[in-house]
Amino acid sequence: MTVNDVARIVEQLAPLGYQENYDNSGLSVGSPSMEVSCILLCFDVTETVVDEAIALGANLIISHHPVIFSGLKSITGRSAVERIVLKAIQHNIALYAAHTNLDSVPGGINDKLCDILGLKKRQVLSPLKGQLVKVVTFVPHEQASTVREAMFAAGAGGIGRYDCCSFSSDGSGSFRASEGANPFVGEIGQLHVEPEARIEVVCPRIRINGVVAAMVEAHPYEEVAYDIIPLENDYPKVGLGMVGELEAPVDVSDFLEMVKEKLGCSVLRFSNPHKSHIKKVAVCGGSGASFASLAIAKGADALVTGDVKYHSFLDYQKTLLLVDAGHFETEQFAIGVFYDFIREKIANFAVYKTELVDNPVKYLYR
Numbered sequence: 001m002t003v004n005d006v007a008r009i010v011e012q013l014a015p016l017g018y019q020e021n022y023d024n025s026g027l028s029v030g031s032p033s034m035e036v037s038c039i040l041l042c043f044d045v046t047e048t049v050v051d052e053a054i055a056l057g058a059n060l061i062i063s064h065h066p067v068i069f070s071g072l073k074s075i076t077g078r079s080a081v082e083r084i085v086l087k088a089i090q091h092n093i094a095l096y097a098a099h100t101n102l103d104s105v106p107g108g109i110n111d112k113l114c115d116i117l118g119l120k121k122r123q124v125l126s127p128l129k130g131q132l133v134k135v136v137t138f139v140p141h142e143q144a145s146t147v148r149e150a151m152f153a154a155g156a157g158g159i160g161r162y163d164c165c166s167f168s169s170d171g172s173g174s175f176r177a178s179e180g181a182n183p184f185v186g187e188i189g190q191l192h193v194e195p196e197a198r199i200e201v202v203c204p205r206i207r208i209n210g211v212v213a214a215m216v217e218a219h220p221y222e223e224v225a226y227d228i229i230p231l232e233n234d235y236p237k238v239g240l241g242m243v244g245e246l247e248a249p250v251d252v253s254d255f256l257e258m259v260k261e262k263l264g265c266s267v268l269r270f271s272n273p274h275k276s277h278i279k280k281v282a283v284c285g286g287s288g289a290s291f292a293s294l295a296i297a298k299g300a301d302a303l304v305t306g307d308v309k310y311h312s313f314l315d316y317q318k319t320l321l322l323v324d325a326g327h328f329e330t331e332q333f334a335i336g337v338f339y340d341f342i343r344e345k346i347a348n349f350a351v352y353k354t355e356l357v358d359n360p361v362k363y364l365y366r
């Protein structure tokens with residue numbers, strides 16, 4: 001199993017194409033072709049986590065936060081990031097991260113946060129745009145269902161809780177085969193008009209290559225005519241944050257107690273409650289205060305996130321219960337998400353969770 005093989009497995013859960021444009025998820029140190037001996041999973045890569053990997057004989061560290069985020073101009077060991085990268089290179093350890101792409105997917109950080117807080121009827125708070133295309137092709141009627149099914153099997157045609165979605169209309173295609181062609185219908189040098197179905201299916205951008213390959217394979221024509229049309233639609237399955245509902249309205253103080261207990265927070269910071277009960281709750285693991293307006297627009301009574309600034313508490317005190325449960329506290333289960341997914345895919349591989357899980361933020365309380 002190479003670094004690339006393991007990366008492809010993680011990307012089945014968290015495709016790199018779903019990361020935000022400011023992010024740096026993926027492989028940041030190491031060779032994709034390197035054979036992996038053992039994997040160490042962590043939240044943040046620190047120098048002690050690299051030491052732990054060395055002691056374990058692990059040569060691939062998978063983290064939630066990328067080590068290299070804003071670029072390095074030197075690797076001399078002056079900063080913690082430089083020392084981590086230097087040590088990883090010296091010990092032939094690859095560093096891979098799944099960050100905002102893991103936040104954004106079903107089964108990822110925010111989905112898990114909803115599980116922990118018991119939120120039902122979930123939807124993505126800020127769905128990704130530009131992730132859907134429409135694939136259109138033209139097929140003789142007799143082969144239309146074969147082509148349609150091949151596209152569905154390759155991942156096209158999903159809309160919300162429905163699959164196998166398509167639209168077909170009747171029309172005629174015309175073509176003239178030139179010398180050397182091997183037409184399925186019609187004669188060389190003769191204009192041919194064939195009754196065809198125009199098939200349209202929606203397709204996630206990351207599945208285009210597979211869907212087009214399956215379509216071409218199933219299509220009877222030597223030269224397959226097709227269009228790939230970018231869509232402006234939101235991709236409702238994927239994006240940052242989620243919003244869901246508690247079983248029943250909960251008194252604000254009980255809600256805060258519940259969040260504190262379930263996320264294991266030492267303290268909670270929250271805005272002046274604007275209502276007595278909470279039912280609809282938005283979540284965004286990590287730094288998600290910028291989604292407060294969107295949470296209000298989606299009808300949320302509360303937003304649970306981390307890294308909330310003073311002025312955000314001030315701005316939303318009449319409109320939203322803004323809860324700062326901590327960056328670490330709202331994302332700490334990333335290691336478990338990685339572990340469960342990788343274990344399910346490669347049960348017999350050596351995969352370890354770091355024993356050095358530690359919130360870098362400390363609290364002093366009486």
Ligand SMILES: [Zn+2]
Pocket residue numbers: 065285286287327331
């Ligand atoms: Zn984070």
